[in-house]
Amino acid sequence: KAGVTQTPRYLIKTRGQQVTLSCSPISGHRSVSWYQQTPGQGLQFLFEYFSETQRNKGNFPGRFSGRQFSNSRSEMNVSTLELGDSALYLCASSLVTSGGDTQYFGPGTRLTVL
Amino acid sequence: AQTVTQSQPEMSVQEAETVTLSCTYDTSESDYYLFWYKQPPSRQMILVIRQEAYKQQNATENRFSVNFQKAAKSFSLKISDSQLGDAAMYFCAYFPDRGSTLGRLYFGRGTQLTVWP
Numbered sequence: 062k063a064g065v066t067q068t069p070r071y072l073i074k075t076r077g078q079q080v081t082l083s084c085s086p087i088s089g090h091r092s093v094s095w096y097q098q099t100p101g102q103g104l105q106f107l108f109e110y111f112s113e114t115q116r117n118k119g120n121f122p123g124r125f126s127g128r129q130f131s132n133s134r135s136e137m138n139v140s141t142l143e144l145g146d147s148a149l150y151l152c153a154s155s156l157v158t159s160g161g162d163t164q165y166f167g168p169g170t171r172l173t174v175l
Numbered sequence: 176a177q178t179v180t181q182s183q184p185e186m187s188v189q190e191a192e193t194v195t196l197s198c199t200y201d202t203s204e205s206d207y208y209l210f211w212y213k214q215p216p217s218r219q220m221i222l223v224i225r226q227e228a229y230k231q232q233n234a235t236e237n238r239f240s241v242n243f244q245k246a247a248k249s250f251s252l253k254i255s256d257s258q259l260g261d262a263a264m265y266f267c268a269y270f271p272d273r274g275s276t277l278g279r280l281y282f283g284r285g286t287q288l289t290v291w292p
Binding site for chain 2: 092094096103104106109110111116117119149151153155163164165166167168169171
């Protein structure tokens with residue numbers, strides 16, 4: 062089975078722009094979670110989607126949004142980019158969201174905001 | 176609130192030796208899951224091992240094993256016969272079994288492991 066894929070792998074944007082990141086889960090996985098990783102804050106949870114519904118959201122401003130499609134692929138969008146949004150964005154997929162199903166991670170998208 | 180603490184920001188070990196990484200967590204739940212992930216320089220987060228809280232037996236995966244102490248809320252990772260490829264940042268993570276925290280892993284700040292030849 063193919064693993065979790067994320068596109069693009071690298072992005073450079075300027076302040077004020079918006080960006081869309083994509084995540085394709087492992088085939089059959091219906092849950093996708095997003096995390097932001099920075100040296101200062103570590104790994105922070107953004108949101109989780111299951112069957113096209115956002116089931117959980119972390120403590121991020123409304124500039125961060127996401128969605129999930131019927132094929133379980135997910136996108137996250139960041140509008141009005143700020144310098145502090147520079148980070149590695151990781152998505153993870155799992156079969157279900159309860160029962161402790163293991164999350165499998167993609168390679169990440171490295172976003173640099175200039 | 177669930178918190179995960181890794182008190183060792185950095186550890187080092189000689190190749191072929193054994194090293195133990197520490198992790199403690201705080202929760203009021205009785206059912207949950209614990210994980211260790213490794214993140215090598217490629218930044219790909221890789222699952223190392225998983226432990227169910229309801230299981231008393233410690234999980235083992237080849238050279239990797241855990242010491243799960245539920246009452247003490249401790250979850251350490253032991254790496255035996257360390258190899259150069261084990262060098263990475265290791266994250267301890269907690270996953271609640273129910274409630275409003277669906278789909279969310281709680282991570283520690285990580286332990287950077289260096290393996291010396």
